[in-house]
Amino acid sequence: MSVKTLPLVFINLGGEMLYILDQRLRATSTSEDNSEKVMNDIVGTLFSKTFMDELLKPQQLYSHRTLKTVLTRLAHASIMRLNPASMDRLYELTIMAFKYQVFRCPRPKDLLLISYSHIDTIRELVKDTSVVVNQVDETHRKIIEVYSSLSEGEFQLLRQTLLIFFQDMHVRVSLFLKNQIQNPDGRFALPTSGPVPHGIVVPGLIRVFDSKGREVRRSEFPAGGSYSSPVREGSFELHGDRVISLGMNMYVLGGTVKSTKGDGTPNPLAKEELNLLACLIGSLKAENMPRAEYGFRINLFTTDQEEEEEADGTSDGAEESMFGVINIQAMQDEQSAAELARITGQFAEEEEQHENPSGNKGDDLLAMMDDL
C-alpha cells in the first residue's frame, strides 16, 4: 500500500533496538568504550546518507524475513555479535514495541512524533561523537522535509500498512504486561478514557442547523467513556517537546518473551532490495573497520540453558564471552560489493518483466470469459 513506510520503520525499529542494546550493555557491565563503539557504529550505519536515501525511494514494505535480516546486518555493523536466538528475541521485542506505538498512536501524523522521539534518544546515545550526531541531524532534517507535507489521509494509509505488517503478532512482553499496556492474551490495552488527540473534539454533542447555517438545537448523548480535552500538540521541529510518551525509552529492565510461530512466505521482489541494502551496509562497515580489533559476543536474553550455567557459579555472560571477531563477515561483503552492479541491473530487468504481463493477462481472461 503506502510506498513511504521504510524510513520510519527503520528509524523506529532501529531506535527500539538501540534502547534494548543500550540497556543490556549496561546491565552486563560491558566497558564504556565498547558500548560507545557499538552505538556509534550502528547509529552511523542506520543514519548514513546512502542507507537513508535507499530507504527514501518509494517502495513497498519488506517482508518480516527481509526486515529481520537487514536489522541483523545493522546490529552486526558494530563489533558486537548476537547469536541467532538473541537476534530473534530482539526482533520480536522491537516489533511488539513499535506495534504498540503504531496501535496507540493518537493521530496518524503523530507517527512522526514517535519517530522524532526515537531520533531524540538516539542523538543522546551518540552525543559524544559529533560526526555521528551530524549524520543523525542531517537525516532528521531530510525526514522533516519529506514527511511534513503528507496529509492525514496519507499518514493513515502508512499506519494501516504498518498495522497489516504487524497483524497477528501477540508476543507477550513482561515489561508491557507489568505496566498493563498489554493483556495476558497478548492484545494491547485501548482505554476509553484520557485526553482525546489534538484536533479531535470530546464526543457527546449533537448540533442541528437550519438552512442558513444557524445552530437551532444542541443535545448531548452518553459517550460511554471518560474523555478529556486534548493536551498541547507536540513539536515537529528538529528539536522540541514531543509531548506524547510513545517512542520514548521505556526499558528499565529487559523483557522476557515467549516465542511465536513464524511468518509467511518470502517475498521474491524484496530479495533484490535486501541484497542491495546488505551490500550498502557491508561496504560501509568495511570502510569503518580499519584494524582487526577483537569484537565481543553478547547474549541479550538468558535462555534456560544459560540460566542453568549461571546457577552453576560462572561469572556474568559478557565477560566470559569475549573473543576475537570472525572476519568471515568482511569476506562476504567484498564478494557482495562486487555483485552490486550485477544485482541492480538484474532487479531492473525483473521489474520490467513483471509489469508487462498484467495488461495482457487481463485481456486473455476477458477473451476466455467471453468464449464461455
Place this chain on the structure above:
Amino acid sequence: MYHKEKSIQIKNSASALYNNLSVLRIAPRRLTYFTVVHANVVNMVSASWDGLNYSHRQLQSKEPNVATSTSLIMQVAFCVLPSRDLLVVTSQKGIQIYESDGSIMVYWHALDTSDAPTAQAVFARGISAVWDNYICVGVSSGAILVFDVPSKGSNITLSEVLEEHKEPITDIASECSGSQECIADLVSADDGGNLCVWKSGKEFQLLNKIPGFDMSCSSVKLWKGIVVAGYGTGQIHLFEAVTGILHAEVNAHARWIYSLDIAPFSGLLLSAAEDSLVRVWHLTVTPETNSVEVAHLHNECVTDTQICGAKFCDGDGYAFAVTGYDLSEIIRYTQL
C-alpha cells in the same frame, strides 16, 4: 437495546482498513454472507439463519494466471443490482468482480500504473452499485471508474471515468437502485474530506461538490437525499446532498471513524471507530420542514479493539455485525 450474539469465527483476523465488512442477506436461501479483508485475502463466511451451518471460502487478490505477487486488498463489497448480486474486490493491482458466492471471477480490471507518479501509492478503493446496471469503483488518483454490468454473463465494460476528485477515493455510496426515482443517487468521498454528489446514467452528472476540511472522510452513506459522512476527527456530518447544506454535526467518536451504515427501512445509523466503540443512532428526515433529526440510541464497546467494519445485517437494523483489527471473529448483536 441490543445484546451480543454468538460470534462467527473467521479464518484470519481483520485488517485495519476502512469499511472492512460487507454483508449480503439472501432471504430465499435463509443465508447471510459476510466478507472481511485480511491483507491479501478475502475471508468469506456463509452463515445459515438457524445458526447451525457455517461455510468458509477464501479469495486472493491476484491477477489471473500470474503466479507470483498477490497484492494487498483495500476493500471488498457486495453489489446488489436488480438482476444480479456481485462481489467486488479492490486491491493495489486492480479490480476483480466475482459472482456473489465468490465461486467464479467474472471480470478483472488492471489498474493503470504507468501515468501515476511513482511517489504515490496506487490502489482501488470505494465500491458501490448504482441504479440498474452500474458498479462504481474509486481509485487512488481520485478517479471513479463506472462499469456497465449486463444482467448476466461477464461482458462487463468500463463505461465512463469520472474525474472530479483530486485525492484518493475513500468510499462511495448510493441509494435508489432499481425502482425508485431520486435526484441524486451516488455520493463519493476522498482523503481530503471532499464529497461529490452524482446522478447516474449513460453519462453521470455531477450535481454538487461539498468541500472537505483537510480531514479524510473515511465512510459515507446516502439516504433520503441526505449525505451522512464520517471523518478522521471522529465527527459525523449530515448534508443535504443536492444543496450541500449542513443539517447536523455529531461529535461522535474520540478517534478516526472507520465505518458507517444505514438501515434504510428504519433510518437507523451505525457508526464505528478506532476508539473501540460502535454507536447506534436514529435519523428522522422531514421533507416538509427540510429538517433532519439525530437521536443517539445505543453504545457497544468492543474492549481493546480498533473497529474497522460495522454493518447492519438487514434493512430494518434488527441485527448488526462488527469486525476489529487483529480480531478473528465477526461479532454480532441483535435487538432485544
